[in-house]
Amino acid sequence: MSAYLKLDHIGKTFTRGAQSTEVLRDIRLTIDKGEFVSIIGHSGCGKSTLLNLVAGLTQVSTGAVLLENKQVDEPGPDRAVVFQNHSLLPWLTVYENVNLAVSKVFGSRKTRAERHDWILENLNLVQMAHAADKRPAEISGGMKQRVGIARALAMEPKILLLDEPFGALDALTRAHLQDQMMEIHTRLGNTVIMITHDVDEAVLLSDRIVMMTNGPGATIGEVLDVPLQRPRARIALASDRTYLKSREAVLKFLYERHRFVEAAE
Amino acid sequence: MAGVQDAGHLPERKASQMSLPAAKSDVHVATKGDVVVAGQFKTRSASATVVPLAATPRRRIDFAAIATMIGQNVLPPIVVLAILLGVWQAAFSGPGSSLPPPSEVWAQSRDLIVNPFFEYGTQDIGLGWRVLVSLERVAYGFGLAAVLGVLIGALIGQSIWAMRGLDPIFQVLRTVPPLAWLPLSLAAFLDSRPSAIFVIFITSIWPVIINTAVGIRNIPQDYRNVARVLRLNQIEFFFKIMIPAAAPYIFSGLRIGAGLSWLAIVAAEMLTGGVGIGFFIWDAWNSSRLTDIIVALVYIGLVGFMLDKLVSFVGRIVTRGAAVN
Numbered sequence: 001m002s003a004y005l006k007l008d009h010i011g012k013t014f015t016r017g018a019q020s021t022e023v024l025r026d027i028r029l030t031i032d033k034g035e036f037v038s039i040i041g042h043s044g045c046g047k048s049t050l051l052n053l054v055a056g057l058t059q060v061s062t063g064a065v066l067l068e069n070k071q072v073d074e075p076g077p078d079r080a081v082v083f084q085n086h087s088l089l090p091w092l093t094v095y096e097n098v099n100l101a102v103s104k105v106f107g108s109r110k111t112r113a114e115r116h117d118w119i120l121e122n123l124n125l126v127q128m129a130h131a132a133d134k135r136p137a138e139i140s141g142g143m144k145q146r147v148g149i150a151r152a153l154a155m156e157p158k159i160l161l162l163d164e165p166f167g168a169l170d171a172l173t174r175a176h177l178q179d180q181m182m183e184i185h186t187r188l189g190n191t192v193i194m195i196t197h198d199v200d201e202a203v204l205l206s207d208r209i210v211m212m213t214n215g216p217g218a219t220i221g222e223v224l225d226v227p228l229q230r231p232r233a234r235i236a237l238a239s240d241r242t243y244l245k246s247r248e249a250v251l252k253f254l255y256e257r258h259r260f261v262e263a264a265e
Numbered sequence: 266m267a268g269v270q271d272a273g274h275l276p277e278r279k280a281s282q283m284s285l286p287a288a289k290s291d292v293h294v295a296t297k298g299d300v301v302v303a304g305q306f307k308t309r310s311a312s313a314t315v316v317p318l319a320a321t322p323r324r325r326i327d328f329a330a331i332a333t334m335i336g337q338n339v340l341p342p343i344v345v346l347a348i349l350l351g352v353w354q355a356a357f358s359g360p361g362s363s364l365p366p367p368s369e370v371w372a373q374s375r376d377l378i379v380n381p382f383f384e385y386g387t388q389d390i391g392l393g394w395r396v397l398v399s400l401e402r403v404a405y406g407f408g409l410a411a412v413l414g415v416l417i418g419a420l421i422g423q424s425i426w427a428m429r430g431l432d433p434i435f436q437v438l439r440t441v442p443p444l445a446w447l448p449l450s451l452a453a454f455l456d457s458r459p460s461a462i463f464v465i466f467i468t469s470i471w472p473v474i475i476n477t478a479v480g481i482r483n484i485p486q487d488y489r490n491v492a493r494v495l496r497l498n499q500i501e502f503f504f505k506i507m508i509p510a511a512a513p514y515i516f517s518g519l520r521i522g523a524g525l526s527w528l529a530i531v532a533a534e535m536l537t538g539g540v541g542i543g544f545f546i547w548d549a550w551n552s553s554r555l556t557d558i559i560v561a562l563v564y565i566g567l568v569g570f571m572l573d574k575l576v577s578f579v580g581r582i583v584t585r586g587a588a589v590n
Contacts (some may be wrong), residue, residue, distance in 0.1 A: 057490055087487035090582075091509040100505065106494045155495075212471040 004160060005054070005192060013048055023049050025217040028065070029210060031159075036185055036192045038202040039220065040250060040260070041212030047195045050212075051163050054193060067158060076106045080152035081129035084164045086144040088151075094225050095132040098122060098151045105155045122154040123147070142173035146180070153184070162194040166201065170250040174198075176185035178205060184233055199254070202225060203246045204232060211253045221258055224249055293577075365556050366573025373556040381564075392564050394541065399530050400568070401539035406465025407526040411519055414470045418477025418518075419507060428478065439471035443529035447536055457537035461530065468529040469522035473515070481507055516580030523576045527569045542568075 009026040012021050024044040031037050039047050052058040054065055056075040067073040071208040072079070080101075086099045098119045106115055123153045126146035136144050143146060152160055159163050165181075166174040178201060185192060185205075206226050213221040226246050228237065237243040350367050357366040365373070376383060382392030421428045446467050450460040488510055492502050508515070536542025542561055548559040 055494065057493060070365055074496075077494060079494070081494055083487055085487065085492065087485075087491050088508070089488060089491070090510070104497065104501075123566075139450055173369070248305070 001249060002149065003066075004035075004068060005031040005193075006052070006066040006069075007050075007063070008066060010050075010053060010060050010065065011062035012046070012053060012058070012090060013061045020263065023215055023221045027220055029161045029220060029223070030215065031191060031193065033191055034189045035209060036194070037218065038196050038206040038208075038213060039210045040199065040202045040254070041201055041218065042143050042195055042214055042254065043197065045212045045215045045218040045256070047197075047212060048163055051081070051161050051195050052142075054169045055079050055157070055161050057081075064241045065184045077101070077155040079161055080155040080157035080159075081161045081163060082145070082152045082165045084167055085138070086141075087150040088137050088144055088147055093133050094123065094128060094139070095119060095185045096137070097147060098154050101151050102154050102155075122150040126180065127151060140173075142169050142177060145177060148154045149181070149184075153190075158191065159191045160190045161211055162192060164195050165195070170209040174201070179234065182232060198200070199247055200252045203228075203243060204234065204237065209248065209250060211258075213258050222253055224253075275283045299346065342550060347544055365559070370556040370559050374560045376549060376581070377548040377560045378387075388540075390540070392545065392561060395540055395542045395545050396568050399534060399543065400572075402461050402534075402541065403465055403523075403526050403530050403572075405463070406462040406530075407469050409462075410470035410473055410522055410526070414518070415469075415477050415508075415515060416474025416523070418474040418515075419481055419511075421504065422478040423507075424480025432478075435471060435474060439475070443468040444532050447533060451537075457539060461539070461541075462538050464533040465526045465529050470528040472521035472525065473518040474523070475530030476514045476518025477511060480518075483514070484510045512584040514578075516576070516584055517529075520573060520576045520580065523572050524569065527565075527572055531565060534537070 001156055007027050007029040010024060011022070012024040015021075024151050027050065029037075039050060039262060040045050053060050054072065056065075056072050056079060067079070075081075088094075089100070092100065099115070102110075102115050102119050106118065110118065120129055120132070126149050128143060128146050129152060131143060131147075136147070138144065139147070145168075146181045149165070162181075166177050169177065182205060184190070194202075194205065203226055209224040210220055210227060211222045211224065212218050224246060226242075228240070228242055228246075284422060289489045354366045354368060356362075357364050358368075371378070377392055381391045382393040382394075384394070388496060417431075421431055443464050446464050450463040450467075451457070454463065484507065486572075488506050492506050497505060530541065531543035531546070535547040536540040538544050538547075546558050546561050549561065
């Protein structure tokens, strides 16, 4: 069986004038359908670059990204991205923001009424249907991120790419959205790649955690399986042995073996 | 108050049970004062009382606030205007003064002041008509400048090579005074009407181009990424992302452009003739009707002011929400 998503010996080098920086080196990873994979690493290790490569927003220098055995070389709605700062268009309402995606992706396949139902269904999924007519400036940061997720889900992507989706939120909102994300993942069975720098978030949400070494020339240091049953409950897990061991493994990787060296920046 | 707090919890609970109709909270409002048994919420067996909210007071016209507003914004300019008119009257009332005082303006040009839309003959018409003729030219010239300016500005903002090639040329051309274009355009168009419109166009297009380009260069990368993920084509990107995102910049360019075009029309009409307000001033000067010139100046000022307010008003409506993030 071939993998759903395959990162095949990916390398990325940014060149500016005569200077070139190798950001990623020899990334090899396969992800199965329905898997929730987190990528964790210190800042500057190229996590976001890796996500952009999968999204097609950046081109690989060497190697290839293969989604269902087809090479990814441009962005597309089959790899929907939830950006860190929500990236909703401020002049459109919540509904219109989702509609922009829906009418582009399903414009020819669904009737107007079907699209309307589909938009509301996705807004309901993130519990934002009540604010459909509000503009992004009128809702809170957590709500904006939920709309961002709804917009991405509404594209019915093969892979959902989350770029530190809850990073800019306060701890309580973040926990709430993490729970919601788990619920959505359980219900829809999406394949998800999430960039994070939060160890608890990674362990709680993921099936596997990909740990990145420090840049320049970062690569995958270790991949940790998280063998926790789903659905997962935050409070019950707080004293769960497997959870704690996974957490410890990530912490050890990040703070003992690949400590962030300030001078390396 | 405990009842209100309980009611506040309800929507959240309902939100997590998505099978329930979303409009439930409206039902609670409708039954205000009644006791609602929250039996349908399985997690809670106790009942929650919904306390009626205080009726929102009807909007009444607040006369005190209006009076304060008038006192603060309308009264001061009127007082200052009265003082200025008084000083003017005093300064030019003596015999042999070179300019007419306000009283003489009123005496000699009263028909121009009180009735902007009289028509006594083909050349003897009210200033309102003349302003409209001038505004029509501005509408053509400025309208053309707005459309082309936004398009060219979008090109420069999008393409680094278009910017490198065109920007220096535009920076030089935009400093050329409006009237310097007039002889050339008269030679090219062989007619005064298109020449005047061309002068308006060439005067007002630069701020539109430059502001649009800046606005488009400042579109956040995030919006571009959204467009790329959605695979918006060029036309969709232009109308759905570029124009709305750059709208605040575009409108500040349009506002400057509208001001400049009103400046240019008066000067251009002085030289090309016709029926416009600019030519009226020139004509009045030639027939030594100084009081008419003064009235025309007031007209030009007021119309320019309104033009500026109109563009900024339209801009405020169109860019609603675009500036904040």
